Amino acid sequence: MNHCRDNEPTAEELMELHVEAMFTHDPNGRIRAIHEPWPGEDPAPRFFLGRTIDGTALCRFRHDVPDSLALLLKELVEDEPIMRDFQAKPKHFGSYMKLLQSGHHATGPCYCIPVQTTSTIQVVRITREHMSDHSLAGFECLASEIEYVQPCVALVHDRRIVSVCRSVRVTAKAYEAGLETLGEFRGRGYAAAVVAGWAMAVREMGALPLYSTPWENLSSQRVAGKLGLSLYGVNFTIK
Structure with a gap:
């Protein structure tokens, strides 16, 4: 994949923009709901982890996750290694799932669309x-x-x-x-x-x-x- 141009945000900044776009946040930085533009709202996931190609990791917790649990999860995030295999699960995948007592997770790649991207078919x-x-x-x-x-x-x-x-x-x-x-x-x-x-x-x-x-x-x-x-x-x- 191409990299964004020099005047584009860094991978870490793009991940920040991604999580801000995906979820609404409260004044404490906790996520609350899916940030859909139309009326109504669905609850956000309890845990978000964004890992970037430059080795940084960003995490967010839903507003109802206890502070003690959020602290444990954050400590694990800080121990996540730099990604080598982008499709591999996080190092502490099992611990995240166990701590949150969940059987449901989702994961996928995040892309920015370069400035030079143009349509070759009329739209x-x-x-x-x-x-x-x-x-x-x-x-x-x-x-x-x-x-x-x-x-x-x-x-x-x-x-x-x-x-x-x-x-x-x-x-x-x-x-x-x-x-x-x-x-x-x-x-x-x-x-x-x-x-x-x-x-x-x-x-x-x-x-x-x-x-x-x-x-x-x-x-x-x-x-x-x-x-x-x-x-x-x-x-x-x-x-």
């Missing part, structure tokens, strides 16, 4: 004013969420929206991409095109475009490969 911005120009079949949710997910970029085939990249986490400094392509239109490069178009729109707004995905989402990782996205770290969460 369009989707706003409330222009939605009626296109069929939303398969993307009916856009009708209720379009104001919240700007910028929203789509590829249109015969007036039908077939691939969309929209903003699913939004802060003043960074946006996280939400990507979806209808099944019958996959494998044509459409996903990469809308991600690139979305990233350009986000940068025009003065923010950084970020892209993260679970390891098991191989199609999403293929999009990252096609675009040459810059891996800056790996996130790990426990419910």
Whole structure:
């Protein structure tokens, strides 16, 4: 993967932006809820660990995790080695799961989208004013969420929206991409095109475009490969 340009944030700074975009925080820096731009909220995971390619590690705890438990977890995080195998579980994976008495975790790569990323296929911005120009079949949710997910970029085939990249986490400094392509239109490069178009729109707004995905989402990782996205770290969460 390419590295971000010199004037881009460091991997540690990008991980900070990622966690700020992913979750709401209380005044004590504890995470509270998933930071979705539309109304309503779902609880955040109890533990977040972000490890970066430059060897740093960042952790966050949900507001209801006892201080004594948070301290134990933080001590383990400080003992995490520099990542060599990005897909490997954290060194203290078993201890994290045992301390939190959980059987559910999620992990995946985190990418920044370089400045030079551009779309090679024509894409369009989707706003409330222009939605009626296109069929939303398969993307009916856009009708209720379009104001919240700007910028929203789509590829249109015969007036039908077939691939969309929209903003699913939004802060003043960074946006996280939400990507979806209808099944019958996959494998044509459409996903990469809308991600690139979305990233350009986000940068025009003065923010950084970020892209993260679970390891098991191989199609999403293929999009990252096609675009040459810059891996800056790996996130790990426990419910």
